[in-house]
Amino acid sequence: MSEPKVIYLGPACEADTGDGRTWAEDNPWPDCECGHGPVQYVLGETFNRIKAERDALQLRLNAADQRIDELINPARSEADDALVLIVDHQQFIAGEYEDLVDKASDFQDRAYALGIARGILRSAALNTPQ
Template identity: 40%
Template sequence: MPTENQPVDPGFDLNASDGGRGYIAHLFKIVLKRHDYRHYINERLAGDFACTLAQHFEDIKAREEALQLHLNAADQRVDFLEGLARQFSEIALGGFLDEDHVRRVRRDLEDVLKPAVNERGQGIPSTSFQRLNMLANQGE
């Protein structure tokens, strides 16, 4: 596991000076592999600063995890859309346009695009959608 992906121990009380310092010391020792700041962190680093910094790192980590989940969902949608585009291509190139099959693929396409409409910037470009929609309409 790369060092930057190693978790920071969530057992620290980030509202107490010792917890904030412990979190920062653990971050430097385990995640960043730096031992040379231990004395400074334990003896000189202001407790309220350590707590604020630790809370900020935890917020960043939470946002990063949420973005990763969002990215995974978008990747799954892309894979599904590529599969649908492949099916349309096979139908169009093969000259075989079974209306029931085209309707099923079109329904699947509409279902998978519904969540993307509500997610700013995550939908497929309008020209791509128009092209897919045009291919779907050819089968009707």
């Protein structure tokens, strides 16, 4: 972003002097005892340019934030799923989750039956004359 060109109007306490308030391109006034300081002004066209630059940067920042959210959200949902599995597993181990126990028991029964069926088929295949 470019630096704006600033001009200064002398402190209000200068208004009572014979010359009145003066303009300057730098800030030549020391701190006044009265507490007044110079007023900074920026040209309108410079202000509009800087405002447009700021708005463009804000749009880019918003787009980048949205992209970051899009990339992070799937990871968050996977982490949430993993957390649910961990909690389910802990409850299963503790015996606190009846339907998980039933599902696991059913799975073990099917695996056992499948193992027996495979053993019978393998035995039959080995004992079959070729």
